[in-house]
Amino acid sequence: FMAARLVGGGPHNIDLTNDDLELAKDILRQKVLVGLITQIEESVNRFDKYFGWTLRQEEHPECFERFIRQGENINEHEHVQEGSDTWNKLAELAKYDVQLYEYALQLFDEQGKNLFGNDGATIDIGQ
DSSP: OHHHHHTTOOSSSTTOOHHHHHHHHHHHHHHOOOOOGGGHHHHHHHHHHHHTOOOOTTTOHHHIIIIIISOTTOOOOOOOOTTSHHHHHHHHHTHHHHHHHHHHHHHHHHHHHHHHTTTOOOOOOOO
């Protein structure tokens, strides 16, 4: 779904190629500041710093606690057993999205080092 959307395709990965995946990775690298739900606090802090937002968690601790730490707006989903027929079908349908996600994980780490440095300070990227 996401790989197809990034390269201008339809909502499904049916007609994607490896070249499309590489294009989607390039778009992600060039145009997206990656945030991860599994690293939600770090992601929100990066967004704050990158975009120069002034509404920080220190100023609104109740919102940060409810929505970021406790995940009040999290949607529950049925667990799919790895290796099951459903798992295998989803893995095949979303194979490019899985690869794009794995790349996004790598990109998240790279952006952390390149844009925010070890101390979390934003490095001038010439915006």
